[in-house]
Each structure stands twice: as structure tokens, then as C-alpha cells.
Amino acid sequence: MSKSLANALIALGDDHLILGHRLSEWCGHAPMLEEDLSMPNMALDLLGQARNLYTYAGELEGEGRTEDDLAYLRKDREYKNLLLVERPNGDFAHTMLRQLYFAAFMQPYWQAAMQSKDATIAGFAAKAVKEIAYHIRHAGEWVVRLGDGTEESARRMKHAVDALHIYTDELFTVTDDMAICIERGLLPDPQAMRAEWQNTIAQIFDEALLTVPEVAFPQEGGRDGRHTEDFGHLLSELQYMQRAYPDMAW
Amino acid sequence: MSTQHMPLWEVFIRPRNGLHHKHVGSIHAPDDEMALQAARDVYTRREEGNSIWVVRSNDIVASDPDKAAENFDPAGEKVYRHPSFYDIPDEVGHM
Numbered sequence: 001m002s003k004s005l006a007n008a009l010i011a012l013g014d015d016h017l018i019l020g021h022r023l024s025e026w027c028g029h030a031p032m033l034e035e036d037l038s039m040p041n042m043a044l045d046l047l048g049q050a051r052n053l054y055t056y057a058g059e060l061e062g063e064g065r066t067e068d069d070l071a072y073l074r075k076d077r078e079y080k081n082l083l084l085v086e087r088p089n090g091d092f093a094h095t096m097l098r099q100l101y102f103a104a105f106m107q108p109y110w111q112a113a114m115q116s117k118d119a120t121i122a123g124f125a126a127k128a129v130k131e132i133a134y135h136i137r138h139a140g141e142w143v144v145r146l147g148d149g150t151e152e153s154a155r156r157m158k159h160a161v162d163a164l165h166i167y168t169d170e171l172f173t174v175t176d177d178m179a180i181c182i183e184r185g186l187l188p189d190p191q192a193m194r195a196e197w198q199n200t201i202a203q204i205f206d207e208a209l210l211t212v213p214e215v216a217f218p219q220e221g222g223r224d225g226r227h228t229e230d231f232g233h234l235l236s237e238l239q240y241m242q243r244a245y246p247d248m249a250w
Numbered sequence: 251m252s253t254q255h256m257p258l259w260e261v262f263i264r265p266r267n268g269l270h271h272k273h274v275g276s277i278h279a280p281d282d283e284m285a286l287q288a289a290r291d292v293y294t295r296r297e298e299g300n301s302i303w304v305v306r307s308n309d310i311v312a313s314d315p316d317k318a319a320e321n322f323d324p325a326g327e328k329v330y331r332h333p334s335f336y337d338i339p340d341e342v343g344h345m
Contacts, residue, residue, distance in 0.1 A: 032256070034277050034288035041291055138287055145280055150255075 005118070005186055006060040007080075007177040010070060011223060013053030014081035017071055018231075019102055020046030021238050022089055031092055038138060042099065045131040052124045072242035076235055077225040080175075084167040086222065086231045093146050093156040097164055099139035104200040105171045105193055107132045112188035121186065140204045147208025154209070161210055169218035171197065255280055258307040261289040263299035271303050279304075 023043035030036035054067040085102060089095045110132055113125035146153040172190045174182065181187040198212075205212055221227065241248060256278040262271035274293050279285035285304040294302070313321060325331070 032278060034279065034292055037295070038288070038291040041295065134290075141283055141287065145284070 001180070001184070002060040002062070004177040004180040006057040008175065008181050008187055009053045009057040009060070009121075011080035011175065011178075013050045013057060013070065014079045015085050015102070016046040016050035016053065017238075018079070018081045018234065019085035019098075020044070020050060021234060022085065022087075023095070023099070025089055026095065035092070039095070042131075042135050042138070045128075045135070049124065049128050049131070052127075056120055056124075068242070072239050076227055076232055079222075079227070079231070079235075080225055081222050082167070082170050082173075083219055083222040083228055084164065084170060086228060086234060087164060087167065088230050090160065090163065091156055092142075093153065093160040094163065096139045096142040096146070097157070097160040099135060100143050100204065101164065101168050101171070101201070103132050103136035103139055104197050104204075105190075107136050107200075108193045108196045109188055109190065112192065115185075116187065117185040136200070140200075143204055143210075144208045147205070147210045157208065157210060161205075161213060165213050166215050166217065166219045168197075169215065170220040170222060173220060173223045175223050253278075259285040259289070259304045260307050260310060261293055262303040262305075263289075263293055264301040264303075265299045267300065271301065274298070276307060277304075 020043040023039045023046070026036070026039040027043075028036065030039055050071070051067050054070040058065040058067065058070060082102075084098060087094070087098060107129070110125045110128040114122050114129065116122045116125065143157065147157040148154070149157075172194050174190055178187060178190070182189045202212060257280075258276055259279055260276050261274050263274045264271045277285060277288040277292055279288045282304065286302055289302050289304050293299075
């Protein structure tokens with residue numbers, strides 16, 4: 001039982017770590033100073049949530065793995081994050097849309113997780129709902145302004161939708177480990193977030209003059225550890241310090 | 251970054267309830283909602299406050315520095331306007 005919960009929390013932690021890492025790649029490269037602070041701000045929120053999830057998963061496992069072991073010392077196939085969060089930053093429109101897709105899912109997810117029978121998870125959720133509420137507002141407002149902006153921003157926003165929407169179905173994947181935790185009231189059911197997610201995206205797209213595309217072949221595999229090519233490059237940078245200087249700390 | 255799409259805004263933060271909003275700096279943003287978010291991201295990272303005002307820099311009417319002498323110097327010799335000629339009882343505390 002605790003092994004299943006640990007696995008489910010690690011998958012969730014991986015989403016947060018990897019998306020946080022992607023956002024941190026903008027640090028020093030954002031299109032304007034305001035966003036150069038905003039994106040790392042969000043990255044730090046996500047990293048904080050990943051730390052909580054990893055630390056607690058390590059305790060549940062009881063094998064002595066720390067947050068650092070989980071974040072830095074696994075191989076690519078052992079990461080179970082969604083493909084969506086590992087997609088490269090692309091342009092600013094890509095990054096904001098990716099953030100919106102994830103936040104629109106995590107907002108109802110954390111809201112529901114506040115009712116978890118596991119008090120630790122309920123505690124994580126209570127902290128995360130405030131952070132995610134801001135992420136969805138910030139990313140959503142940008143999607144609206146870019147979609148309904150200039151000719152160029154609208155073109156880039158549409159391009160981002162074409163590139164990323166195919167990865168959104170995986171948000172609602174229920175792994176075997178998750179199913180066990182859902183049944184016991186420890187974690188929310190991702191499937192239960194689908195209606196609210198679709199509703200949020202539809203509302204924002206409506207304002208942004210964007211169309212929700214039909215997806216013939218949804219892309220998935222991250223929850224099984226099957227990643228896109230870009231993921232290896234991400235890990236090589238993320239893990240560099242621990243691989244080059246094992247057990248280093250500061 | 252064009253100033254047409256991203257005009258300048260002045261940011262005011264209130265550090266605590268009961269205190270005044272105070273000018274802390276400026277940001278660029280396309281409209282009022284995004285200006286508030288940018289102000290939050292740039293100026294409240296270290297718990298600097300609990301309320302934000304933003305106002306378009308263009309909407310601020312400023313006094314002319316060349317008229318500083320005629321505006322402000324005449325007040326210099328009116329020391330009787332400072333409330334320093336009577337004693338405040340200790341019980342009043344900080345005013």
C-alpha cells in the first residue's frame with residue numbers, strides 16, 4: 001500500500017520537478033524583466049511542491065531514498081512525469097500554454113486533495129492551491145492576450161496549441177498505483193478533473209480566439225517512463241552537478 | 251519591446267495594514283490586470299506587502315522641477331507649522 005502511494009507521489013513529484021526545471025531555463029532569457037522574475041517564481045513554487053512530494057514518498061518507501069536521490073540520481077526511464085511538462089520551452093507562447101494546461105489540471109486536483117485521508121497530502125494540497133491559483137491566472141491571462149493580440153502573437157499562440165494539445169490527454173491517466181490510492185481516498189482521481197479542465201480551457205480559448213483542436217492521436221508514455229528525446233537532454237543538465245560531484249552538498 | 255503595447259506603470263505597495271501605500275518602482279505591462287501581476291512578481295517576492303496599487307505613469311501629473319523654488323522654498327520659513335511647540339502626553343504613544 002505505502003509503496004503504491006510512494007510511486008504515485010513520485011510521478012506527481014516528477015511533473016513538478018520537470019516543469020519547474022523547464023521554467024527555470026527561462027531565467028535570464030525571458031522576453032522582459034517582469035517575466036524573468038515571474039517564471040522562476042512559478043518554478044520555485046513547483047520545486048517546493050516536488051520537494052514535499054519526494055521527501056514524503058521516500059519516507060513511505062522506507063528504503064532511505066531522500067528528495068535528492070529521487071530528483072538527481074534516477075535514470076530517464078525511472079521518471080514518470082507527463083510528456084507535456086518535459087516539452088521544450090519553445091517561444092513564450094509555448095511556455096505559457098504548457099503552464100496553463102498543467103495548472104488547469106492541478107488546480108482542481110489540489111483542491112480535491114485537500115480532502116485526502118492522508119493528513120500530510122492534505123497539508124501539501126492546502127499550500128499548493130494558493131500557488132497554483134496564481135499560475136493559472138498568470139498563464140491564462142497571457143494566453144488570452146497573445147491569442148487575441150497582434151497578428152504575430154496570434155500565429156505563435158495557434159502554433160503552440162497545435163504543438164502541445166496532443167499531450168494533454170495524458171493528464172488524466174490513472175496508473176495502477178494511483179488506482180489503489182484513489183480507492184482508499186488518499187489521492188484524487190485524475191479522471192474526475194477532466195470536465196473542469198475542459199471547461200477552463202474552453203473559456204480561456206474562447207476569450208483568446210483559439211479553437212480547441214480535435215486530437216486524433218493523443219501522445220502518452222511519460223507515466224510509464226517512456227519519454228521524448230528532449231527529456232535526455234533535460235536530465236543531463238538537471239543532474240549534471242550530482243553526476244559530476246557525487247554526494248556534493250551546500 | 252514597444253511602449254505602445256507595453257506602457258510603463260508605477261507601483262505602490264502597502265507594507266502592512268494601517269500604513270500607506272508607498273512608491274516602490276515601475277514595471278512594463280500591457281494592461282491593468284497584467285500590471286498588477288507583474289508588480290506582484292517583481293515587488294512582493296520577500297513579503298514586502300499585502301496590497302498593491304498600479305497606475306499608468308502617463309496618468310501621473312508631476313510638478314515641474316524648474317518651479318521647485320517657487321513651489322517649496324516659501325514653506326521653509328514657516329517653522330510654526332511644525333507641531334513641535336507643545337508637549338504630547340506620554341499616554342498618547344506614537345503618533
